[in-house]
Amino acid sequence: MLLGMKRRFSFWLLALPAVIGAGLLVAVLAPVHRGAAGAVAALLVAVLFFVIESAYRWRQQAEEQFSRLQEQFEASGANLLAHLPLGLVYIDSNGALLWHNPEFARMLGREGYRFKGKLRSHLPELHFKKNSAFSELAASRLVIRDRQIKVTLRIGPEEGRRLLAFDDVTDYEQRAAREDGPVIGLCIIDNFDEAVAPLEDENKFALTAEIDKLLNEWALGVEAFIRKVAEDRYVLLMTGSGLRLCQAHNFDILDRIRSIRLENRIAVTLSVGLGVGEESMADLGRLARTGVDLAMERGGDQVVVKSADRVYFYGGNTEAVEKRTRVRARVVAKSLRNLILAADNVVILGHEYADLDAAGAALGLSRAVAALGKPVSVILDTRGGALDRLMPYVQANADLAKTLVSVEAAPDHVTARTLLVVVDTHKPSLLPDRTLLDRAGEIVIIDHHRRGEEFIDKNSLVYLEAYASSTCELVAEILQYLKEDLELGKIAASALLAGITVDTKHFVFMTGARTYEAASYLRRSGADPQLVQSLLRDSMETVVRRAAIIGGAEVHFGHIAIGVQEEAVPRATVISAQAADELLEVEGIQASFVLRPYPKGTAVSARSQGDINVHAILERLGGGGHLTIAGAQLAGLSLSEAKEKLLTAIGEYLEQQKEQKALAEREQKAEHPDPAGGRR
Numbered sequence: 038m039l040l041g042m043k044r045r046f047s048f049w050l051l052a053l054p055a056v057i058g059a060g061l062l063v064a065v066l067a068p069v070h071r072g073a074a075g076a077v078a079a080l081l082v083a084v085l086f087f088v089i090e091s092a093y094r095w096r097q098q099a100e101e102q103f104s105r106l107q108e109q110f111e112a113s114g115a116n117l118l119a120h121l122p123l124g125l126v127y128i129d130s131n132g133a134l135l136w137h138n139p140e141f142a143r144m145l146g147r148e149g150y151r152f153k154g155k156l157r158s159h160l161p162e163l164h165f166k167k168n169s170a171f172s173e174l175a176a177s178r179l180v181i182r183d184r185q186i187k188v189t190l191r192i193g194p195e196e197g198r199r200l201l202a203f204d205d206v207t208d209y210e211q212r213a214a215r216e217d218g219p220v221i222g223l224c225i226i227d228n229f230d231e232a233v234a235p236l237e238d239e240n241k242f243a244l245t246a247e248i249d250k251l252l253n254e255w256a257l258g259v260e261a262f263i264r265k266v267a268e269d270r271y272v273l274l275m276t277g278s279g280l281r282l283c284q285a286h287n288f289d290i291l292d293r294i295r296s297i298r299l300e301n302r303i304a305v306t307l308s309v310g311l312g313v314g315e316e317s318m319a320d321l322g323r324l325a326r327t328g329v330d331l332a333m334e335r336g337g338d339q340v341v342v343k344s345a346d347r348v349y350f351y352g353g354n355t356e357a358v359e360k361r362t363r364v365r366a367r368v369v370a371k372s373l374r375n376l377i378l379a380a381d382n383v384v385i386l387g388h389e390y391a392d393l394d395a396a397g398a399a400l401g402l403s404r405a406v407a408a409l410g411k412p413v414s415v416i417l418d419t420r421g422g423a424l425d426r427l428m429p430y431v432q433a434n435a436d437l438a439k440t441l442v443s444v445e446a447a448p449d450h451v452t453a454r455t456l457l458v459v460v461d462t463h464k465p466s467l468l469p470d471r472t473l474l475d476r477a478g479e480i481v482i483i484d485h486h487r488r489g490e491e492f493i494d495k496n497s498l499v500y501l502e503a504y505a506s507s508t509c510e511l512v513a514e515i516l517q518y519l520k521e522d523l524e525l526g527k528i529a530a531s532a533l534l535a536g537i538t539v540d541t542k543h544f545v546f547m548t549g550a551r552t553y554e555a556a557s558y559l560r561r562s563g564a565d566p567q568l569v570q571s572l573l574r575d576s577m578e579t580v581v582r583r584a585a586i587i588g589g590a591e592v593h594f595g596h597i598a599i600g601v602q603e604e605a606v607p608r609a610t611v612i613s614a615q616a617a618d619e620l621l622e623v624e625g626i627q628a629s630f631v632l633r634p635y636p637k638g639t640a641v642s643a644r645s646q647g648d649i650n651v652h653a654i655l656e657r658l659g660g661g662g663h664l665t666i667a668g669a670q671l672a673g674l675s676l677s678e679a680k681e682k683l684l685t686a687i688g689e690y691l692e693q694q695k696e697q698k699a700l701a702e703r704e705q706k707a708e709h710p711d712p713a714g715g716r717r
Contacts, residue, residue, distance in 0.1 A: 121138065123138075124204075128199050130199070132171045133155055160179075172199060187204045217276065220313050220321070221273070221322050224307060227305075227338060233245075236300055244297065245268065247297050248305065251294060255293070259279040262274040287700070307338065309341070311340065324345070328343035334501045353664075366500075366514040376498060378409065381452065384450055384473070385413065385460060386447075386468065388461055389418045389467055389468065391417045392423040394508050394536035395462075396417055397508075397536030398460040398512040400529045401516060402512055404523065407440070408523055409519075414447075414450045418469040426573075430528050448470070459493065461483075464492070474493060482500065483511055487503045487661055491659075506549070506552045509537045530560075534559045547663060586601065590620055592626070596627040597628045598626045598628070600613075602631060602632065610640070614631070617631040621644045626646075628648075632680055634676060640670045650690070651666070
């Protein structure tokens, strides 16, 4: 109370000059008119009192508000100090504990305990320099309960006070050690046999020497060791810093190998698998082996950096080169035959919203399994409308109709003695019923899409060839070795041929010599071209809806078309894919994307002329496929949200390509400087 009166009195003293001025004014007016002087004096006194008192109250309120904010800030600061992920200790010049936060007690294994007395009695590992009055540490590192602790000392704001900070750096140092630790790599020339087969001996040696030279120069540039172990295989050893240098240049060795042009008509490409993040050499080697297998299953011409919990992809900007030999198809067919004969029954499963490629592959395999005398079931998710024209023919065929099983009834047909064959996908998230994977005793995967990070790990046999046009092409080759004189029948053979036709866009994209050979085999096995044509016909409603998507499409980044199918309609999968195909035929369009709604969110169909890698773009969104044909399903996103994410992914991809091109140009200038020494 007394303090408040003193503060108010001192505040009024500040107004003394104004009071003196008012008194002088009254003194001047008094000889002229006493009444006026009195009125003026009263008015001035009232005004001064009101103004000064208001100013005082305003200042008092401001001070109170500031005081409250300061108290809140101090409380927040104290709360922050108490919950920092650092152990904090306040001691005096004698080493006595004045305060510590809860994290310090947790570090010492005494959570919730309040330490008292000398700090050294609780932490004998901590040493101070002699005669330093606890102001200098003898060592800044401690080991507390098998954890690496970094200690920092600061002289406190008050005299004789010291603040100690204990930072647990164990995880950071272990991560840094892993990142800077050894890296093991395996390098394979993807298509070495195909590239050198037509060459004369001297040209073969020249090509091999050029590959060796480029790889050795690259390894030397990143301070790595490389050793050739076979004519198309190399072992690579490098450090974490060398790996980061390679990543910064986006593994430009891929472009340099691909650019080799001697007498080889087929471009050679490189696949590299790198194992990182493990202390054991055996574990690093295992990761490198997995990485290079993954790179080759994705079509080659890329680098896969594999750790225990993450996978990073680089490159993959070219289509896989078709293998000329069928040795692998024959080996796979033999292994598949053994698995079929050992199982009690076989269940063939396509991906959700099955298309003609999945259906044709499943029906074709079912005929071979039945011919081998084993019970077979085919599970096709007919949602999406892609199979609307095929299913009436299948159901009218007694042999095929009896194999069909609904998705809901599928678990009743799968036991621990069942062989489950998954066709046209390798991702568990794309299956109509993932529980079948756990129920089946053996699992076989047959697919032609580039392998992604998500994969069916539990498997007995994988036949994944990214060079193939379709899964139907792979199955058509397997069938020729699975059973001699196999009678596919008109419907199954036509379904297989329709699957190839759709995925190749009538034998235009991803079409090689083996694609035509597979089609020829199917034609000899009873495939009817007219039936295939009828399966691919569209209704007027489909044509109108497709035209609406094309008419409403927008062009982004100058050469990329994006269309949207606003409503979920019958045959939506087919309509969006066809719209993407037709948008690609527009002059100046290098890539097209069509978005459509599906029950879980938004799906995307993508097509490319080849200059833009739509697989790389959609892989950022969890999808994938091939360089020129890809798709993705964005669960939980509306059409507008999915479009924004798609535009972001496209922008990031184009920016990355631009940076790679600029880097390549700089390196080319560095390798071939202007002889005159001037600017080029």
